[in-house]
Amino acid sequence: MKRSSRPLTLRDVSEASGVSEMTVSRVLRNRGDVSAATREKVLAASKRLGYVPNKIAGALASQRVNLVAVIIPSMKNMVFPEVLSGITDVLDDSGLQPVVGITDYLPEKEDRVLYEMLSWRPSGVIIAGVEHSDNARAMLAGSGIPVVEIMDVDGEPIDIAVGISHRAAGRQMGEAIAAAGHKRIAFLGTKMPLDHRARKRFEGFTQALAKAGIEIADQEFYEGGSALAKGREMTKAVLERTPDLDFIYYSNDMIGAGGLLYCLEAGYDVPGKIGLAGFNGVELLQGLPKKLASMDACRAEIGAKAAEIILARSQDEATPFDEKIILTPQISPGDTMRKP
Amino acid sequence: MKRSSRPLTLRDVSEASGVSEMTVSRVLRNRGDVSAATREKVLAASKRLGYVPNKIAGALASQRVNLVAVIIPSMKNMVFPEVLSGITDVLDDSGLQPVVGITDYLPEKEDRVLYEMLSWRPSGVIIAGVEHSDNARAMLAGSGIPVVEIMDVDGEPIDIAVGISHRAAGRQMGEAIAAAGHKRIAFLGTKMPLDHRARKRFEGFTQALAKAGIEIADQEFYEGGSALAKGREMTKAVLERTPDLDFIYYSNDMIGAGGLLYCLEAGYDVPGKIGLAGFNGVELLQGLPKKLASMDACRAEIGAKAAEIILARSQDEATPFDEKIILTPQISPGDTMRKP
DNA sequence: ATGAAAGCGCTAACAC
DNA sequence: GTGTTAGCGCTTTCAT
Numbered sequence: 001m002k003r004s005s006r007p008l009t010l011r012d013v014s015e016a017s018g019v020s021e022m023t024v025s026r027v028l029r030n031r032g033d034v035s036a037a038t039r040e041k042v043l044a045a046s047k048r049l050g051y052v053p054n055k056i057a058g059a060l061a062s063q064r065v066n067l068v069a070v071i072i073p074s075m076k077n078m079v080f081p082e083v084l085s086g087i088t089d090v091l092d093d094s095g096l097q098p099v100v101g102i103t104d105y106l107p108e109k110e111d112r113v114l115y116e117m118l119s120w121r122p123s124g125v126i127i128a129g130v131e132h133s134d135n136a137r138a139m140l141a142g143s144g145i146p147v148v149e150i151m152d153v154d155g156e157p158i159d160i161a162v163g164i165s166h167r168a169a170g171r172q173m174g175e176a177i178a179a180a181g182h183k184r185i186a187f188l189g190t191k192m193p194l195d196h197r198a199r200k201r202f203e204g205f206t207q208a209l210a211k212a213g214i215e216i217a218d219q220e221f222y223e224g225g226s227a228l229a230k231g232r233e234m235t236k237a238v239l240e241r242t243p244d245l246d247f248i249y250y251s252n253d254m255i256g257a258g259g260l261l262y263c264l265e266a267g268y269d270v271p272g273k274i275g276l277a278g279f280n281g282v283e284l285l286q287g288l289p290k291k292l293a294s295m296d297a298c299r300a301e302i303g304a305k306a307a308e309i310i311l312a313r314s315q316d317e318a319t320p321f322d323e324k325i326i327l328t329p330q331i332s333p334g335d336t337m338r339k340p
Numbered sequence: 341m342k343r344s345s346r347p348l349t350l351r352d353v354s355e356a357s358g359v360s361e362m363t364v365s366r367v368l369r370n371r372g373d374v375s376a377a378t379r380e381k382v383l384a385a386s387k388r389l390g391y392v393p394n395k396i397a398g399a400l401a402s403q404r405v406n407l408v409a410v411i412i413p414s415m416k417n418m419v420f421p422e423v424l425s426g427i428t429d430v431l432d433d434s435g436l437q438p439v440v441g442i443t444d445y446l447p448e449k450e451d452r453v454l455y456e457m458l459s460w461r462p463s464g465v466i467i468a469g470v471e472h473s474d475n476a477r478a479m480l481a482g483s484g485i486p487v488v489e490i491m492d493v494d495g496e497p498i499d500i501a502v503g504i505s506h507r508a509a510g511r512q513m514g515e516a517i518a519a520a521g522h523k524r525i526a527f528l529g530t531k532m533p534l535d536h537r538a539r540k541r542f543e544g545f546t547q548a549l550a551k552a553g554i555e556i557a558d559q560e561f562y563e564g565g566s567a568l569a570k571g572r573e574m575t576k577a578v579l580e581r582t583p584d585l586d587f588i589y590y591s592n593d594m595i596g597a598g599g600l601l602y603c604l605e606a607g608y609d610v611p612g613k614i615g616l617a618g619f620n621g622v623e624l625l626q627g628l629p630k631k632l633a634s635m636d637a638c639r640a641e642i643g644a645k646a647a648e649i650i651l652a653r654s655q656d657e658a659t660p661f662d663e664k665i666i667l668t669p670q671i672s673p674g675d676t677m678r679k680p
Numbered sequence: 681a682t683g684a685a686a687g688c689g690c691t692a693a694c695a696c
Numbered sequence: 697g698t699g700t701t702a703g704c705g706c707t708t709t710c711a712t
Contacts, residue, residue, distance in 0.1 A: 026681095052455060055461075055706090058707070059396045060704085062708080118392045121347070229626040394689055397689030400703095401703080
C-alpha cells in the first residue's frame with residue numbers, strides 16, 4: 001500500500017491491470033458485460049493499489065449524484081436525530097447518501113444551507129417545515145429535483161409534504177382536556193417564535209379551548225438550559241402563581257417530564273388534582289414514575305416515508321404521490337390525564 | 341423564474357450578462373479583481389436567472405472539496421448528535437460542510453461508509469473510535485487527507501485522536517468509589533460487545549476495584565428499549581438479587597437516571613444506603629430529584645476540537661498537532677455519591 | 681466483450 | 697480587469 005501524494009485514478013488501475021480505463025470503470029460499477037477473467041484482473045489490481053473511485057468526476061460525467069439533502073433546524077432537539085434515523089434506515093442500502101444541513105431555526109441560514117446543498121445537485125431534498133423564504137421556495141421549485149417537506153402539513157407544499165397537522169394536534173389535545181372537564185388550564189412552552197410547529201400546536205390548542213368557552217389561565221415560555229429542569233421550575237412557578245390550575249399542557253415531553261417529577265415530589269395528586277400532558281411521545285416517558293400523557297409525533301415514520309418518496313422518484317421519475325401525506329397522531333393518555 | 345429541465349450553467353449567466361464565463365466565475369466566488377460595474381451586472385443576471393453553481397464541476401476543476409466526512413456509530417444515542425453539534429458549530433461559517441455517515445457499530449458497515457465517503461474526496465475525516473478494520477486503516481492512511489479519530493484515545497491513532505481515555509475514566513470512578521468505602525458494588529450496562537468505549541470503562545473500573553481488593557458483586561447488561569425504563573428494571577432486579585449492594589455504577593446516565601428514580605420511589609436512602617453513578621454528564625440530570633453522580637465525556641468539546649483541527653489543516657497543510665489530544669473528564673459527585 | 685473519442689461544468693494558469 | 701485555453705477524472709456513446 002504505497003502512499004503517494006496524488007490520489008489514484010482509473011488510469012492507474014488500467015495500467016496496472018492492462019485493461020482499458022473504460023473496462024475498469026465497467027467492472028467497478030458492475031455495468032455492462034465483462035468477462036470473468038478481466039473482472040478478476042481488474043478487481044485484483046484495484047484492491048492491491050487501494051484505489052477509491054472519484055465520485056466527483058463520476059457525478060460530473062454521469063450527471064447523477066447519489067446524495068439526498070436533509071435540512072433540519074437543529075441536532076440538539078432529539079426529534080430531529082430521530083427523523084434522521086428514519087431516513088438513514090430507509091436509504092441505507094439504496095445507494096443514496098443523506099447529507100445534513102442545520103438551520104438553527106433561522107430563515108437566512110436555511111437559505112444559505114439550501115443554496116450550498118443544491119449546488120451539489122442532490123437527487124432530492126428533505127426539508128423540515130413548510131415555511132420557507134420566497135428565495136428558498138424559488139430555489140427548490142426551480143431545482144427540478146424532488147422536494148419533500150416534512151413534519152408539518154399545515155401549508156402549501158412546494159412538491160410533497162409528509163407529516164402531521166400540528167394545528168390539529170393542538171386542537172385534539174385541547175378538546176380532550178375540555179371533554180375531561182378541566183377548566184383552569186395552563187400552557188408551558190419554548191420561547192421560539194420561529195418554531196412554527198410549536199406555534200401551530202399552541203394556536204390549535206387555544207382555539208379548541210375557546211370553542212369550549214375556556215381561556216388559558218396561565219402560560220409561560222422558556223429558553224435555554226436543561227428542559228427537564230426548566231419544566232420543574234416553570235411548573236412550580238405557575239402553580240404558585242395560579243394555584244387553582246387543574247391542567248398543564250407542555251409543548252414538549254421533556255419539560256412535561258420535569259413538571260411531572262415536580263408535581264409528584266410536591267405531593268400533588270396527578271391527575272386527580274392536576275392533569276399533565278406533553279408532546280412527542282418520546283421513549284424516555286416509559287421510565288417515568290407515572291407515564292406522562294402525550295401524543296406521538298410520528299418522527300421515525302415521517303423520516304422513513306420521506307426517504308421512500310425520494311428513493312422512488314430517483315429510480316422512477318413518474319411515481320405519483322399525493323401532495324400531502326398526513327399522518328394522524330393519537331393521544332396516549334398515560335397516567336396523567338383523567339378519562340373523559 | 342423560468343423552470344427548465346436543464347439546470348443553468350455558468351454559460352447561461354455569461355450570455356445573459358455579456359461577460360465571459362471566467363469573469364462570472366470570479367464574481368460568484370469573490371476571487372480576483374473585478375470592476376464594480378461588471379460585478380453588479382453578473383450578480384443581477386445570476387440572481388434573475390436563479391443560477392446555482394455546480395460544485396461538482398467546481399470541485400473537479402479545482403481539486404478542492406469543502407466536505408468533511410463525519411463517521412459515527414448511531415444517531416439514537418444522544419452522545420453523537422451532541423458531538424455533531426460541536427462540529428457544526430465550528431464548521432458553520434468556515435465554508436466546510438459536514439457529511440454524516442452511520443455505522444451502527446458494525447465494522448463492515450464502517451468500511452462501506454468510509455469507502456463511500458472517501459470517494460467524494462473530502463477535506464478531512466472525523467471518525468468515532470480508534471478501533472478500525474485493517475482495510476479502514478489502510479483507506480484512511482492512504483487517502484492523504486487529515487483524519488481525526490474522536491471520543492477515545494486508548495489506542496494508536498492513524499493521524500490524530502481527540503477524546504478522553506475511557507479506561508482511565510472507569511478507573512477513576514472505581515477509585516473514587518473504593519475510596520468512599522464502598523465494598524459491594526454492581527455494574528449495569530449495555531449489551532454491546534462492539535461499543536469499545538463502554539467496554540474500556542468497564543475494564544478500567546474492575547481493574548481499579550481489583551487494586552482495592554474488591555470484586556464486582558453483581559452485574560447486568562441490557563439491549564433495546566427505553567434506557568430509563570431498563571435502568572429501573574435492572575436496578576430493581578439486582579437489588580432484589582443482591583440486597584447488600586452499596587453502590588451501582590451505570591454505563592450511561594439514562595439507565596442511571598432510571599435507577600435513581602427507582603431507588604427513590606422504593607424508599608432507599610441515596611447515597612446513605614446505596615450510592616449511584618452514571619456516565620456522560622447529560623444535561624437531563626439537572627432536572628432529576630437528586631443530581632446523579634456522573635462524569636462529563638466532553639462531547640461538544642471533542643467535536644469542536646476535531647473540527648478545528650480539520651479546519652486548520654484544510655487551510656494550512658503544515659499546522660502541527662499532537663498525535664493525541666487528551667481531555668480529562670472530572671467526576672461530578674452530584675447528590676448520589678458519598679464524600680470520601 | 682472491449683476500446684476510442686468526446687465532453688460533463690467548472691477553474692488554474694496564463695495571456696493581454 | 698478581463699478573456700482564452702486546457703484540463704480535472706470520470707462516463708456516455710459509438711465503434712469494433
